Amino acid sequence: MSTASKQKMKAASIRLDDELDDTSTNVPSPPRTAPGQLMGLQGRVLNQQREIEELREALASAKSTGTSVEIPLDMLIEVPGRRRFLTSDQQTELRENLRSNRLVHPISVRPLDDGKFEIVSGHNRVDQYRALGRDKIRAVPEVTTAEEAAASAFFANLMQSELSDYEKFKGFKDMQERHPGMSQAAIAQSAGVRENVLTMLLSFGSLPSAAHKMLDERPDLIGANAAYALAGLTKEGKNDAVVQAIERLARGEIDQSQAVRMAKESGSKPKAKAVQTLKIRAGRATYCDLRISNKTLRIDFQSEEEAARVHAAVQSLLEIEAKNKQA
Numbered sequence: 001m002s003t004a005s006k007q008k009m010k011a012a013s014i015r016l017d018d019e020l021d022d023t024s025t026n027v028p029s030p031p032r033t034a035p036g037q038l039m040g041l042q043g044r045v046l047n048q049q050r051e052i053e054e055l056r057e058a059l060a061s062a063k064s065t066g067t068s069v070e071i072p073l074d075m076l077i078e079v080p081g082r083r084r085f086l087t088s089d090q091q092t093e094l095r096e097n098l099r100s101n102r103l104v105h106p107i108s109v110r111p112l113d114d115g116k117f118e119i120v121s122g123h124n125r126v127d128q129y130r131a132l133g134r135d136k137i138r139a140v141p142e143v144t145t146a147e148e149a150a151a152s153a154f155f156a157n158l159m160q161s162e163l164s165d166y167e168k169f170k171g172f173k174d175m176q177e178r179h180p181g182m183s184q185a186a187i188a189q190s191a192g193v194r195e196n197v198l199t200m201l202l203s204f205g206s207l208p209s210a211a212h213k214m215l216d217e218r219p220d221l222i223g224a225n226a227a228y229a230l231a232g233l234t235k236e237g238k239n240d241a242v243v244q245a246i247e248r249l250a251r252g253e254i255d256q257s258q259a260v261r262m263a264k265e266s267g268s269k270p271k272a273k274a275v276q277t278l279k280i281r282a283g284r285a286t287y288c289d290l291r292i293s294n295k296t297l298r299i300d301f302q303s304e305e306e307a308a309r310v311h312a313a314v315q316s317l318l319e320i321e322a323k324n325k326q327a
Helices: 001-015 034-065 090-101 123-131 146-158 165-178 184-191 193-208 209-217 223-234 239-252 256-265 305-327
Strands: 069-072 107-109 117-121 136-141 278-281 285-293 296-301
Touching: 034 090, 090 123, 090 256, 107 146, 117 123, 117 146, 146 165, 146 209, 165 184, 165 223, 184 193, 209 239, 223 239, 223 256, 239 256, 296 305
Parallel strands: 107 136
Antiparallel strands: 069 136, 107 117, 278 285, 285 296
16 A cells, blocks of 8 residues: 555544544533433532531531531621621731631531521631631531520620720620610629629710711720710710810820810810909998909999099009009
């Protein structure tokens, strides 16, 4: 056979990639009919349910043994109001710590009926795990009711020394709203704080709404002592003065004690001194009345003639005093 004939036969045997039988990979094609697609979906749902049940069993085992289990981040649900505020610097510090070190304190979660898990504590750790591109985090279970979970989250944050007074106020306010029949004394006792401390913390609630907006962004802007004083001024009708003082505080122009003093003194006029009245007598009769008020001296005589007569003497005395001032 000639070389040309061999080349023709070889060329005829060459096939394109999409013409090749891909029987070696044996990959099933997705179902195209509605019943087939439904069966495929049911299979995936069953797999997810199986994974959820396995995770629940692992959590139950972790609770009994005091260990933790890894939970996918996309199965975690956050409840508003439980997050502890961190500054941008604190967030960066936490992220870099978690980047280089293992998680020392697992987050705590509450299993929900829909297969998700409610974060009880550890919201900031979850945030930084997401920022680091991780898909799972170690957790311990809290088998509690929603109210118990909220209280547990608050008290866990309350134990943090760096928690601001404003964040403590929000936690106690939430507790009051969830337990309207619970007295302030009972709430203080349950939290392990003195009642007068709780009173000062709750005074944040009497501040103007504009002040709350600033505090939501910067919870550490003022402490409970300043809040208590400013709340008292707010009740006196000095809302604008309180807001202006907190705005200057936020700009770093004054400190907390100066803010309270500024709001207190704003719009207030110095009290006028009481008028001093003296009666100059000629025997039993009144010769004149002498009144002194701040920088004013007034003499009231019994008659115009007497006032005119004394006028020259008073003028002469004042001129002598003026010359003495110049000397």
